[in-house]
Amino acid sequence: MDRLDAMRLFKRIVELASFTAAADDLNLPRATVTHTIKRLEARLGTQLLQRTTRRVRTSRDGEAYYRHCVRLLADVDAVEADFRQAAVQPRGRLRVDLPTQLARLWVIPALPAFFARYPLLELDIGTGDHFVDLLREGVDCVLRVGNLSDSGLVGRRVGALEQATVASADYVRRHGMPRNLADLQDGHYAVNWASPTTHRVEPLEFMVGRKLREVSLPGRITVSGVEAYRGCCEAGLGIAQFPRYHLTDALASGQLRDILPSTPPPSLPITVLYPPHRQMPARLRVFVDWLVEVMGKQL
Known part of the structure; x- marks a missing residue:
């Protein structure tokens, strides 16, 4: 029997003023009740209960321990009730x-x-x-x-997230629209993305059928923040890749142009x-x- 159970047993004995009545109430053998209280008193180093032939009374230490048990067990019951309620209505x-x-x-x-x-x-x-x-x-x-x-x-x-490869309209006017990956590697630039975690510059990625192709392009600028990455792309500093949901308005207005849509980046x-x-x-x-x-x- 753990300490909380022993405290509950002690509390019930005091309330019923009887070992036998507490054993019956908690559906425990009388021997278990007696043994548990003896171990509890030995652990605490004091006599908690005074036994007579007719009833059980608390000693002075037993009365103080009883008050502590009442308070502590009420707190435990309240905490458990809160968690049971939280399982039904999370809070x-x-x-x-x-x-x-x-x-x-x-x-x-x-x-x-x-x-x-x-x-x-x-x-x-x-x-x-x-x-x-x-x-x-x-x-x-x-x-x-x-x-x-x-x-x-x-x-x-x-x-x-579906992704897209894009460049600004101004970039396309200056550098042309690549028709395939070979064109992309001939005179084009990227806004280079450096992972915020590893700080490694990531290549552009393209799905050619079911195969992943990585292309590293020269770039005049490297960034590691999403807003800066997009800002550099919109300023015409190079080609970049974004989740397509980022780009709906810019693609619709023509501010950004879709690059190589037949070989898109892999989904994220x-x-x-x-x-x-x-x-x-x-x-x-x-x-x-x-x-x-x-x-x-x-x-």
Whole structure:
């Protein structure tokens, strides 16, 4: 019998003033009750109960211990009740980190419906594309785009983003529109993207049938931020690759031009990451399920 169970047994003996009545009430053998109280008194180093032939009374130490038991067991019961209730109606605060554009365009507009469904939840949202150490920074989950290294986190795929290769209209006027990958490597430039995590400059990627082709182009500028990457492309500094949802308005207006659409970049996976849990908190589970639902409607 663990300490909490022993405390519950002691409390019931005091309330019923009887070992036998407490044993019957808790459906325990009388010998178990007697042995548990002896071990409890030995561990505490004091006599808690004074036994007579007619009733059981607390000693002075037993009375003080009883008051502590009442308070502590009430706190434990309240905590457990809160968690049981949270499993039915999740509550509490979640810290999440989202890519800026996905948050602004897709996730945040859907939040009113989320809060209507889960009125006892609160969100603390960070946005960006930088590396987040979930355990060290106390973040519950992150949504990330792209292929991920093994981080020891649990990953759940929520979709994939179609990509496009683009350049500004001004760039195309100056350098021409490439007709194939061979043309691309003859006199063209890239806005080079350096991974914020590895700092390695990434090549442009193209799917030729089912095969992935990588092309490294010279570039006058290297960036590691999404807004700077797009800004450099729009300024005519080179060719770049983006998720297509970033580009709808710019492509429609002609500000950006679609390059080699017959050999597009591979799609980018979208993954929600969270630390491993033996028992996943209900508030995190419902938020992850909701993210999967929201992204599924967009992709």
